[in-house]
Amino acid sequence: MNLAEKIQALYAKYGSLKGVTIELHKQLIAISVKNEAASATIFLQGAQVAEYKRVGERPLLWLSEACDFKAGKSLRGGIPICWPWFGDITRNPTSLTQQLDEKVLAQLPAHGLVREQDWELDSVERLDSETTEVVLSLAVSSSEQWPFPALLQLTVTVGVELGVKLTVENTGAEAFNFTTAFHSYLNLSSVSACEVVGLEGCNYFDTLNEWQIRKSNLPITIDREIDRVYTNVASPTVLNDSKFNRSISVMPLNAPDLVVWNPWINKAKRLSHFNDDAYTQMVCLETASVLDNVIELTPGMRIDLGVKLSIA
Numbered sequence: 001m002n003l004a005e006k007i008q009a010l011y012a013k014y015g016s017l018k019g020v021t022i023e024l025h026k027q028l029i030a031i032s033v034k035n036e037a038a039s040a041t042i043f044l045q046g047a048q049v050a051e052y053k054r055v056g057e058r059p060l061l062w063l064s065e066a067c068d069f070k071a072g073k074s075l076r077g078g079i080p081i082c083w084p085w086f087g088d089i090t091r092n093p094t095s096l097t098q099q100l101d102e103k104v105l106a107q108l109p110a111h112g113l114v115r116e117q118d119w120e121l122d123s124v125e126r127l128d129s130e131t132t133e134v135v136l137s138l139a140v141s142s143s144e145q146w147p148f149p150a151l152l153q154l155t156v157t158v159g160v161e162l163g164v165k166l167t168v169e170n171t172g173a174e175a176f177n178f179t180t181a182f183h184s185y186l187n188l189s190s191v192s193a194c195e196v197v198g199l200e201g202c203n204y205f206d207t208l209n210e211w212q213i214r215k216s217n218l219p220i221t222i223d224r225e226i227d228r229v230y231t232n233v234a235s236p237t238v239l240n241d242s243k244f245n246r247s248i249s250v251m252p253l254n255a256p257d258l259v260v261w262n263p264w265i266n267k268a269k270r271l272s273h274f275n276d277d278a279y280t281q282m283v284c285l286e287t288a289s290v291l292d293n294v295i296e297l298t299p300g301m302r303i304d305l306g307v308k309l310s311i312a
């Protein structure tokens, strides 16, 4: 099916639902849902939640103004789904990398294989006047890059909170190991007005300093590039924004690790689809299961992982 036929089919199936619109953003199809509590836009490419806004609130997610909405490139912003590995494949555990053909390792993209694939829209349901559930799925077939069949399902719950749950099912005959992250870009008034709390005393890998293990007992304020992988975080992570006068709670689902990232000035200039000054408007707080928390999934097993974002 071409784009027009796909949109027509989606309209026929979902267009009459209250608060649902099917949209075309240049080459990418999205579904927008609106109810009495919130609104959200989810792109079929990557099952990427690009926007989420509570009624009467400012957007909770940040989306780059430099997005070009071209097929095959993950949007800069929202919540990219990183699976079946997080970050640079070579920084993943050997229990994951040894599963893959060495010849292809060097060509594998950062953040896995599914954030740029077209997912299927399986269902849209208004659970009540304040809650809409959108389910998307992707059947992953065995390939040279990833030889393990799997079925991914993403359940997005749009309401007073934003719930994003990835269900991974091993549909193959062999067990496989994977890592994953929900690469949430949060919308800030200004990076200088914010602090991140809840990670005090947690060990983190400082990826900007040879992945040294460090810890701090202070809330995180951002005044330079930061790229940290916190491991085994016990409590929710909270972003306090004194100018927007709000706190955003980042609650993990089966995701014990938390990545904190802001590119700051120099890396911002090197990033695709990212305006030079955009680093002042965003921070990524990414619920994840990575490094020692690599997940083994045996045939027929499934696991739920994800994040719940709310405004405290």
Ligand code: TA6
Pocket: 087, 110, 111, 183, 227, 259, 261, 271, 284, 286
């Ligand atoms: O999660 C942090 C990070 O791994 C950073 O190192 C930076 O690369 C960021 O993800 C964005 O990655 P992307 O491939 O989306 O440009």
